[in-house]
Amino acid sequence: MVIVAAGRGARAGQADGPKQYQRIGGRAVIARTLETFLAHPEIGPVVVAIHADDHALFDKAAGVYAERVTAVVGGESRQASVRLGLLALRERTPGRVLVHDAVRPFVDTALIDRIIAAIGERQGALPALPVADTLKRESATGMIEETVPRAGLHAAQTPQGFPFWPLLAAHEKAHHLGKTDFTDDAAIAEWAHIPVKIVQGSPDNVKLTWARDIAMADQRLTGERFPDIRTGNGYDVHAFEAGDHVTLCGVAIPHGKKLSGHSDADVGLHALTDALLATCGAGDIGTHFPPSDPQWKGAASKIFVEHAARLVRERGGRIANADITLICEAPRVGPHREAMTNALSAILGISSDRISIKATTNEKLGFVGREEGIAAIATASVVFPGRFPHEQQRSCQRPAPGLPAARHHAGDGRELHRRHDHLGTDRHCRLVRCRRSRPHHLFR
Numbered sequence: 001m002v003i004v005a006a007g008r009g010a011r012a013g014q015a016d017g018p019k020q021y022q023r024i025g026g027r028a029v030i031a032r033t034l035e036t037f038l039a040h041p042e043i044g045p046v047v048v049a050i051h052a053d054d055h056a057l058f059d060k061a062a063g064v065y066a067e068r069v070t071a072v073v074g075g076e077s078r079q080a081s082v083r084l085g086l087l088a089l090r091e092r093t094p095g096r097v098l099v100h101d102a103v104r105p106f107v108d109t110a111l112i113d114r115i116i117a118a119i120g121e122r123q124g125a126l127p128a129l130p131v132a133d134t135l136k137r138e139s140a141t142g143m144i145e146e147t148v149p150r151a152g153l154h155a156a157q158t159p160q161g162f163p164f165w166p167l168l169a170a171h172e173k174a175h176h177l178g179k180t181d182f183t184d185d186a187a188i189a190e191w192a193h194i195p196v197k198i199v200q201g202s203p204d205n206v207k208l209t210w211a212r213d214i215a216m217a218d219q220r221l222t223g224e225r226f227p228d229i230r231t232g233n234g235y236d237v238h239a240f241e242a243g244d245h246v247t248l249c250g251v252a253i254p255h256g257k258k259l260s261g262h263s264d265a266d267v268g269l270h271a272l273t274d275a276l277l278a279t280c281g282a283g284d285i286g287t288h289f290p291p292s293d294p295q296w297k298g299a300a301s302k303i304f305v306e307h308a309a310r311l312v313r314e315r316g317g318r319i320a321n322a323d324i325t326l327i328c329e330a331p332r333v334g335p336h337r338e339a340m341t342n343a344l345s346a347i348l349g350i351s352s353d354r355i356s357i358k359a360t361t362n363e364k365l366g367f368v369g370r371e372e373g374i375a376a377i378a379t380a381s382v383v384f385p386g387r388f389p390h391e392q393q394r395s396c397q398r399p400a401p402g403l404p405a406a407r408h409h410a411g412d413g414r415e416l417h418r419r420h421d422h423l424g425t426d427r428h429c430r431l432v433r434c435r436r437s438r439p440h441h442l443f444r
Helices: 029-038 055-068 078-092 109-118 164-177 185-191 211-223 267-278 302-314 334-348 389-395
Strands: 002-005 047-050 070-073 096-101 124-130 135-138 144-148 153-156 160-163 196-200 228-242 245-248 251-254 257-259 318-327 355-360 373-384 430-433
Touching (some): 002 029, 002 078, 029 055, 029 096, 029 109, 047 055, 047 078, 070 078, 078 164, 096 109, 096 164, 109 124, 109 196, 124 185, 160 164, 160 185, 164 185, 185 196, 228 267, 251 334, 267 302, 267 318, 267 373, 302 318, 302 334, 318 334, 334 355
Parallel strands (some): 002 047, 002 096, 124 196, 318 355
Antiparallel strands (some): 124 153, 124 160, 135 144, 153 430, 228 257, 228 373, 245 251, 318 373
16 A cells, blocks of 8 residues: 655644644644554565655654665655556565555554445445535625535545556556646546445544644644653762862752763763653663763763653653652752752743742762762653553564565655655645435643
């Protein structure tokens, strides 16, 4: 099958990239689409047409599914991208092919079954719903020109299914004749005189076109789930050495000694980094910033916290609270607490009332009591999109041993060593007339 994902999605906004990579219910739109098709027993090789600039976006959004598909670079339009996807499948000699828009993540197994069952040797299948709204044709002056009879009119959806070779031949013929105005594959099939059977679509199989569509889809998925609130803890300690200041929670404080460490030795931020990483099972600070790596020599520890916070957000998490306790005899933390809170607010992107910085002495006991160093304990609370147990298991899957890596093709179908591709504009839906008469901040 071919999944079309090369569009730029300007109508849905670009805050998190094109719409197919935006998150709904804590996961990228395209990941949800891929999951449905890859789980279907009748689906064989899958080609995804993406924009040439979206290699990294696709890999990150698709996650484990990226290794189970062939990614190709698309064209300047949806039609061009589908053609390139079909060319990438040609060597697999499939008998049938489905073409689906990546931004229809609510496609279900029953709809896929209906489409596959309706494909014939010389017949395609189109999922569609009868048009319920009254249709008006607009004049050049912006006035109503006429009311369009809706009898027999249907709103087209995807996946659309066809016998593979007739569809590829139709795309190739259109390409060589310079015909580039087809908005879906059923339109090309009509032009090529390939019969297309209308199959019952699904009201849930909506296309996410506008920013509001993305927001409503996210609300729909989030509303069906329980919040997944996680708490991570971190602990760090650094010894004193000769110096004139210490850096604590991003603030330099004059002192007769400094903390020894590979970076700036900000013990508070190091503990917080571990706490954030703990909420998404991402290891510890040493995993991401090994002290043996010279590039982190003297580095500002805010870099470590920003990295951990970014990993949390990439996994759909929202930081709800950060709590740091500094354990030291000196220097005094109280006069600098506000500056520390402001620094953390900027680093984490949360309001200051969600940040707590406290200090306590060790009552002259131990290495802290002897003023040999400073310790810190940090706790972070993060809210993730809730998942039911079976969904958690799927999201944690890794590619099975021996699973073939993704293959990548150039625009002419030749293999590449890297991934991917480009779409163009698309339509919210296409109306087709049926020949038969007709009797739907939690936290920043």
